Amino acid sequence: MNVVATQPKQKPSLRDWLKTLTFYELLLGMKATLTHLLNYKPITLQYPHEKRLLPENYRGMLALLRYDDGTEKCVGCDLCEAACPSRVIRVVSAEVPEEPTKRYSKEYYMDMTRCLFCGLCVDACPVDALGMTREFEWAVYDKRQLHLNKEQLLAIGDRSYPVREKRLELQHPNVAFFNVAFKNLPQKEI
Amino acid sequence: MEIGLRLAVSLAQIAAVMGVVMLTVMVLTLAERKVLGWMQDRMGPMEVGPYGVLQPIADGLKLFFKEDIIPAGANKFLFTLAPILALVPAMIGFAVIPFGPSLTIEVFGMQIKPFVISDINIGILYILAFASIGAYGIILGGWSSNSKYSLLGGLRSAAQVISYELNVGLAIVGVILLSGSLSLVKITEAQAGGFWNWFILAMPFPQIFAFVVYVISAVAETNRVPFDLPEAESELVAGFFTEYSGMRFAFFFIAEYANMILVSCVAAALFLGGWNAPYPGTILGYIGLDSVAWMENVVWFAVKVYFFLFLFFWLRATLPRLRYDQLMRFGWKVMLPIALGNIVLTAIAAYFFPR
Numbered sequence: 001m002n003v004v005a006t007q008p009k010q011k012p013s014l015r016d017w018l019k020t021l022t023f024y025e026l027l028l029g030m031k032a033t034l035t036h037l038l039n040y041k042p043i044t045l046q047y048p049h050e051k052r053l054l055p056e057n058y059r060g061m062l063a064l065l066r067y068d069d070g071t072e073k074c075v076g077c078d079l080c081e082a083a084c085p086s087r088v089i090r091v092v093s094a095e096v097p098e099e100p101t102k103r104y105s106k107e108y109y110m111d112m113t114r115c116l117f118c119g120l121c122v123d124a125c126p127v128d129a130l131g132m133t134r135e136f137e138w139a140v141y142d143k144r145q146l147h148l149n150k151e152q153l154l155a156i157g158d159r160s161y162p163v164r165e166k167r168l169e170l171q172h173p174n175v176a177f178f179n180v181a182f183k184n185l186p187q188k189e190i
Numbered sequence: 191m192e193i194g195l196r197l198a199v200s201l202a203q204i205a206a207v208m209g210v211v212m213l214t215v216m217v218l219t220l221a222e223r224k225v226l227g228w229m230q231d232r233m234g235p236m237e238v239g240p241y242g243v244l245q246p247i248a249d250g251l252k253l254f255f256k257e258d259i260i261p262a263g264a265n266k267f268l269f270t271l272a273p274i275l276a277l278v279p280a281m282i283g284f285a286v287i288p289f290g291p292s293l294t295i296e297v298f299g300m301q302i303k304p305f306v307i308s309d310i311n312i313g314i315l316y317i318l319a320f321a322s323i324g325a326y327g328i329i330l331g332g333w334s335s336n337s338k339y340s341l342l343g344g345l346r347s348a349a350q351v352i353s354y355e356l357n358v359g360l361a362i363v364g365v366i367l368l369s370g371s372l373s374l375v376k377i378t379e380a381q382a383g384g385f386w387n388w389f390i391l392a393m394p395f396p397q398i399f400a401f402v403v404y405v406i407s408a409v410a411e412t413n414r415v416p417f418d419l420p421e422a423e424s425e426l427v428a429g430f431f432t433e434y435s436g437m438r439f440a441f442f443f444i445a446e447y448a449n450m451i452l453v454s455c456v457a458a459a460l461f462l463g464g465w466n467a468p469y470p471g472t473i474l475g476y477i478g479l480d481s482v483a484w485m486e487n488v489v490w491f492a493v494k495v496y497f498f499l500f501l502f503f504w505l506r507a508t509l510p511r512l513r514y515d516q517l518m519r520f521g522w523k524v525m526l527p528i529a530l531g532n533i534v535l536t537a538i539a540a541y542f543f544p545r
Contacts, residue, residue, distance in 0.1 A: 026508075026509070029508045029509065030504055030505070030508045032508070033229040033504060033507045033508045034229075034504070036228070036229050036230070036231060037225070037228050037229045040228050040231075041231065042227075042228075042231055042232055042233045043231050043232075044231075044232050044233045046233075046236060
């Protein structure tokens with residue numbers, strides 16, 4: 001419109017005058033919007049009704065996993081707690097009763113309000129007891145519902161990983177520590 | 191008896207026009223969101239009803255049941271009065287708009303004009319006068335809220351509406367010079383017989399400049415983008431109605447849309463021939479259906495009005511907001527001289543080539 005006044009002092013050419021008089025630049029913009037109206041191709045996804053395809057390596061809700069016979073994989077080594085940059089995880093490790101060489105996580109808490117889904121705990125786990133699921137719809141009304149305990153984490157793992165890893169003979173979690181292959185023991189199948 | 195009947199007929203006409211206007215407002219609230227969405231590669235409202243067509247009803251229900259808050263420290267009387275002052279003038283202007291041909295029909299022995307509520311001989315002046323009162327609603331609403339954002343919005347609106355109402359009035363003068371009447375019915379009738387007789391193109395002096403000035407000023411007067419400084423979201427929360435909620439907010443909202451329809455109707459009636467078709471006569475009249483030829487005229491009026499309403503949305507999707515000094519400079523230094531020059535030239539042309 002009156003762009004002439006705001007521009008540095010120079011004599012506007014006849015062309016500029018014509019452009020101003022005919023609203024040339026305004027019409028260009030309006031043509032752009034009308035083009036979008038006529039070639040209407042929305043990029044919207046109607047979210048609750050249709051969902052985006054998640055990428056193959058999507059990092060969603062964390063979960064604790066089990067072996068195929070239902071025993072927990074977690075050996076209570078605390079490495080995930082050490083690896084976590086946001087202090088999400090708290091593990092209370094304990095000995096298995098009557099088996100003083102074996103340990104397990106007596107309590108396992110995750111404060112998902114702080115989790116940034118980096119996946120470092122999953123990488124750190126020596127027995128692959130942690131997994132990242134493809135769940136992401138975790139909006140809740142109460143923030144405290146995001147403080148998960150061991151049972152809840154196991155339940156998430158149960159519903160997200162229907163195919164469980166086979167627990168081999170003699171492969172007690174404590175034996176498979178750090179995924180090191182021992183010569184006298186069979187290799188862990190993946 | 192006679193006066194009672196006349197009153198009843200008038201009330202029926204008023205109810206019909208109000209109904210149509212409110213229905214159009216409902217359609218517009220949806221259409222605006224849809225058109226804006228489509229222009230921005232979005233979908234607009236999609237949840238309520240098929241393709242979101244019931245959204246205006248949901249919005250209306252929501253606003254109706256919302257808590258009605260009067261902020262502490264607000265001037266209660268003016269705070270309550272302001273939405274009414276904004277809505278009533280916007281609605282009342284429709285009384286003089288001719289929606290269709292000026293036939294008269296006989297009802298109970300009375301001559302009734304069905305397509306205009308009241309054909310007063312100062313029609314356009316009446317609309318301008320009430321448009322000015324509508325500005326009070328905005329200014330008082332801004333002032334009485336006891337909030338800095340509202341006050342700033344109200345002040346901006348005061349300056350803007352005064353500046354641009356001047357241009358609206360001056361742009362209309364050219365048309366009045368050519369038609370020789372202030373009555374919208376007479377102005378529309380003077381443009382009969384094809385689009386070359388519309389005042390935007392009519393000899394002796396086409397009012398194309400006045401038309402452009404009028405449309406831009408009308409956008410400014412209704413506080414729409416790119417002149418939406420009184421309610422600039424990114425600067426003033428919501429401008430003059432920041433503190434309003436519930437039905438009071440709805441009143442401002444309806445007033446804005448009713449004003450849009452009103453200025454569109456005036457633009458169609460003054461510059462684009464009102465209910466006249468762009469060709470002489472009506473097609474329905476030519477094929478012998480004279481009794482329903484008014485339908486064609488009403489449709490043409492609706493088409494013109496909806497074109498302007500679409501233009502409002504289109505501008506909103508395209509243009510960014512003006513800065514305040516740009517708005518004032520544009521109003522006083524560009525639009526006003528153009529409008530004045532148009533009056534001078536039209537007057538000279540109308541003197542030498544009387545219609």
